[in-house]
Amino acid sequence: xxxxxxxxxxxxxxxxxxxxxxxxxxxxxxxxxxxxxxxxxxxxxxxxxxxxxxxxxxxxxxxxxxxxxxxxxxxxxxxxxxxxxxxxxxxxxxxxxxxxxxxxxxxxxxxxxxxxxxxxxxxxxxxxxxxxxxxxxxxxxxxxxxxxxxxxxxxxxxxxxxxxxxxxxxxxxxxxxxxxxxxxxxxxxxxxxxxxxxxxxxxxxxxxxxxxxxxxxxxxxxxxxxxxxxxxxxxxxxxxxxxxxxxxxxxxxxxxxxxxxxxxxxxxxxxxxxxxxxxxxxxxxxxxxxxxxxxxxxxxxxxxxxxxxxxxxxxxxxxxxxxxxxxxxxxxxxxxxxxxxxxxxxxxxxxxxxxxxxxxxxxxxxxxxxxxxxxxxxxxxxxxxxxxxxxxxxxxxxxxxxxxxxxxxxxxxxxxxxxxxxxxxxxxxxxxxxxxxxxxxxxxxxxxxxxxxxxxxxxxxxxxxxxxxxxxxxxxxxxxxxxxxxxxxxxxxxxxxxxxxxxxxxxxxxxxxxxxxxxxxxxxxxxxxxxxxxxxxxxxxxxxxxxxxxxxxxxxxxxxxxxxxxxxxxxxxxxxxxxxxxxxxxxxxxxxx
Amino acid sequence: xxxxxxxxxxxxxxxxxxxxxxxxxxxxxxxxxxxxxxxxxxxxxxxxxxxxxxxxxxxxxxxxxxxxxxxxxxxxxxxxxxxxxxxxxxxxxxxxxxxxxxxxxxxxxxxxxxxxxxxxxxxxxxxxxxxxxxxxxxxxxxxxxxxxxxxxxxxxxxxxxxxxxxxxxxxxxxxxxxxxxxxxxxxxxxxxxxxxxxxxxxxxxxxxxxxxxxxxxxxxxxxxxxxxxxxxxx
Numbered sequence: 001x002x003x004x005x006x007x008x009x010x011x012x013x014x015x016x017x018x019x020x021x022x023x024x025x026x027x028x029x030x031x032x033x034x035x036x037x038x039x040x041x042x043x044x045x046x047x048x049x050x051x052x053x054x055x056x057x058x059x060x061x062x063x064x065x066x067x068x069x070x071x072x073x074x075x076x077x078x079x080x081x082x083x084x085x086x087x088x089x090x091x092x093x094x095x096x097x098x099x100x101x102x103x104x105x106x107x108x109x110x111x112x113x114x115x116x117x118x119x120x121x122x123x124x125x126x127x128x129x130x131x132x133x134x135x136x137x138x139x140x141x142x143x144x145x146x147x148x149x150x151x152x153x154x155x156x157x158x159x160x161x162x163x164x165x166x167x168x169x170x171x172x173x174x175x176x177x178x179x180x181x182x183x184x185x186x187x188x189x190x191x192x193x194x195x196x197x198x199x200x201x202x203x204x205x206x207x208x209x210x211x212x213x214x215x216x217x218x219x220x221x222x223x224x225x226x227x228x229x230x231x232x233x234x235x236x237x238x239x240x241x242x243x244x245x246x247x248x249x250x251x252x253x254x255x256x257x258x259x260x261x262x263x264x265x266x267x268x269x270x271x272x273x274x275x276x277x278x279x280x281x282x283x284x285x286x287x288x289x290x291x292x293x294x295x296x297x298x299x300x301x302x303x304x305x306x307x308x309x310x311x312x313x314x315x316x317x318x319x320x321x322x323x324x325x326x327x328x329x330x331x332x333x334x335x336x337x338x339x340x341x342x343x344x345x346x347x348x349x350x351x352x353x354x355x356x357x358x359x360x361x362x363x364x365x366x367x368x369x370x371x372x373x374x375x376x377x378x379x380x381x382x383x384x385x386x387x388x389x390x391x392x393x394x395x396x397x398x399x400x401x402x403x404x405x406x407x408x409x410x411x412x413x414x415x416x417x418x419x420x421x422x423x424x425x426x427x428x429x430x431x432x433x434x435x436x437x438x439x440x441x442x443x444x445x446x447x448x449x450x451x452x453x454x455x456x457x458x459x460x461x462x463x464x465x466x467x468x469x470x471x472x473x474x475x476x477x478x479x480x481x482x483x484x485x486x487x488x489x490x491x492x493x494x495x496x497x498x499x500x501x502x503x504x505x506x507x508x509x510x511x512x513x514x515x516x517x518x519x520x521x522x523x524x525x526x527x528x529x530x531x532x533x534x535x536x537x538x539x540x541x542x543x544x545x546x547x548x549x550x551x552x553x554x555x556x557x558x559x560x561x562x563x564x565x566x567x568x569x570x571x572x573x574x575x576x577x578x579x580x581x582x583x584x585x586x587x588x589x590x591x592x593x
Numbered sequence: 594x595x596x597x598x599x600x601x602x603x604x605x606x607x608x609x610x611x612x613x614x615x616x617x618x619x620x621x622x623x624x625x626x627x628x629x630x631x632x633x634x635x636x637x638x639x640x641x642x643x644x645x646x647x648x649x650x651x652x653x654x655x656x657x658x659x660x661x662x663x664x665x666x667x668x669x670x671x672x673x674x675x676x677x678x679x680x681x682x683x684x685x686x687x688x689x690x691x692x693x694x695x696x697x698x699x700x701x702x703x704x705x706x707x708x709x710x711x712x713x714x715x716x717x718x719x720x721x722x723x724x725x726x727x728x729x730x731x732x733x734x735x736x737x738x739x740x741x742x743x744x745x746x747x748x749x750x751x752x753x754x755x756x757x758x759x760x761x762x763x764x765x766x767x768x769x770x771x772x773x774x775x776x777x778x779x780x781x782x783x784x785x786x787x788x789x790x791x792x793x794x795x796x797x798x799x800x801x802x803x804x805x806x807x808x809x810x811x812x813x814x815x816x817x818x819x820x821x822x823x824x825x826x827x
Binding site for chain 1: 651652659662666670672
């Protein structure tokens with residue numbers, strides 16, 4: 001670290017950092033369609049991902065209709081049910097959450113928050129979106145392919161994924177799914193390289209790593225993890241594609257199908273599970289880390305207090321990122337792998353709870369004696385903490401082999417991962433959209449509609465997923481198309497299932513209020529000004545709102561302080577923007593950290 | 594999954610070393626003013642594309658390490674019948690090494706500012722790489738001719754998939770090399786060519802390394818080496 005001498009007025013002259021040559025769009029098409037501006041790409045990513053999310057939501061309705069009212073809807077036969085499950089899961093995990101957090105928020109926030117003009121490779125960034133869109137189109141095309149989409153379950157386990165008994169197994173479904181995933185990964189790699197290198201190379205003058213907002217830390221770490229974890233899915237997809245198309249036996253063991261032995265032998269389905277979860281577990285944190293980062297910023301801003309233990313928050317993010325690569329086999333306790341592995345992976349799973357718990361404590365301690373503003377982003381952030389703790393605790397249950405074995409095939413697991421990986425990140429996404437919408441559009445989202453949206457979504461999610469824990473403990477199996485005639489299922493379980501379905505339909509429909517709000521406020525929302533939340537981070541300090549191409553006008557910002565100078569004693573206002581030159585902070589104690 | 598974990602631990606060590614130099618123990622809430630980590634005066638900043646290439650190599654590295662993991666898990670199952678290594682692979686290896694050396698020469702020429710050497714180095718590298726790829730196709734042909742079909746045995750399937758994917762990566766590299774070569778024939782300004790030639794050379798060396806690792810696995814040397822290590826350790 002070298003102290004830069006300050007000029008008159010305590011200001012460092014900008015310009016020591018090389019400015020980048022920007023690509024300037026000349027037509028409407030290059031500005032809004034084949035755009036190279038990260039902000040436009042972010043909006044494109046977000047709109048596509050949200051649309052996929054709505055489609056996946058409808059699929060979950062169809063599933064719930066069958067579970068709540070078995071046999072009433074004739075068009076949901078076993079095949080259709082499995083297709084809905086598979087597509088709902090894969091869409092939500094990969095095409096919605098990953099794309100929205102990294103492609104959407106990553107693209108919008110990284111350049112703005114670190115004080116850059118754009119991503120370092122705008123052209124590759126543009127390609128990344130179009131490749132992502134192609135992946136989505138291939139995926140959606142499988143609905144129209146002969147045989148429909150694959151019904152292999154979102155984990156696509158062989159051998160069943162490519163056998164004729166599974167919908168799409170010997171037709172187009174599984175092929176399109178695997179190809180779409182491969183395309184997605186190629187597109188993501190382009191984007192991910194951009195996010196990582198931009199953070200490394202394009203930070204504004206004064207923006208040391210330890211002055212970055214936690215949002216950027218979260219997205220940065222998650223992008224790195226995704227770059228290293230997605231290849232595992234790619235490898236699995238390539239090998240399964242060969243098994244399906246060329247008849248190799250990477251994963252396919254000797255199998256007798258309908259009395260006919262297939263021309264396969266010796267393959268290892270377990271190998272696929274290893275590859276899949278080597279991607280699959282980091283994927284949980286690829287979604288969670290950006291959410292952690294965003295929540296930290298929402299809480300700090302709206303509690304008007306610096307984030308508690310910033311250093312610890314950064315270290316915990318890095319620790320979680322590293323550890324998440326050595327816990328994958330806790331998804332495989334019942335797969336028949338060596339039981340000693342189970343012991344090892346249970347241990348690492350419990351260890352990863354430590355940095356995660358540190359983060360939760362730090363959020364709560366940030367709130368402690370804060371000046372809490374219960375606006376909509378804050379409501380969502382608080383709801384996230386509660387939900388994440390809830391889902392995280394059941395994760396500790398399932399991380400233990402002896403508890404997992406009986407619960408593994410029950411609705412308890414569905415409840416767990418929807419709480420921790422479904423509801424919790426979605427709450428953050430909503431909170432983040434309410435938070436940054438004013439920067440994107442210059443207008444606030446409607447507050448009343450937002451409150452309705454929040455309370456229905458939050459309470460509704462609990463009404464949906466809380467009872468599932470109970471169903472799971474009762475032994476109600478997951479993945480089953482029809483449990484109506486099973487003797488061990490008591491009538492109360494059916495009542496509960498019907499209740500969950502009705503709530504799910506209602507909560508799903510309420511999301512339309514949010515969609516309406518997005519479009520309505522575009523025109524009729526209250527003008528927000530540049531910094532409606534009175535936040536410190538750089539994106540709120542742009543000369544214009546919404547920020548134009550190039551973000552910063554003539555001069556790049558210079559960063560004088562960390563991202564969390566809220567309620568600094570002796571300061572004129574209760575926040576000091578990162579680009580504000582030094583003022584006296586004489587009475588400030590050592591702070592906490 | 595040993596090889597991917599080994600690969601990722603190496604990456605983790607590099608990452609930890611890098612992070613240790615980034616002031617992660619600093620207390621940003623106590624600092625104010627534009628305190629920045631300024632690079633030493635004689636140290637030119639690393640170009641973004643170079644950083645991106647190294648990170649991309651880490652991604653490809655984990656991709657191939659995962660394949661090697663899958664290979665080593667699959668080969669332990671009883672139906673595995675190793676493929677005899679076609680003799681032409683040795684010639685191909687030589688070609689790829691030549692290609693790498695030629696690019697290294699081109700890189701040095703770019704540093705010297707010698708545009709003629711640079712141009713011919715790039716062309717030689719491209720030709721040698723194409724020779725490598727055609728040699729790989731010949732190897733495929735020989736193997737299928739001898740009855741080692743793709744679906745007949747997992748060892749065959751791995752052979753085709755690994756060589757194929759390695760070849761695809763080299764093809765991608767050839768696109769970049771082609772563009773660089775074209776640029777080199779258009780301009781005599783070696784300073785502007787230094788970075789792209791540098792990137793190509795790095796990528797080539799990496800693919801050569803990956804190929805040597807594959808070769809050691811396909812010939813079974815890697816397996817023997819691991820066995821010896823295991824015996825020493827136990």
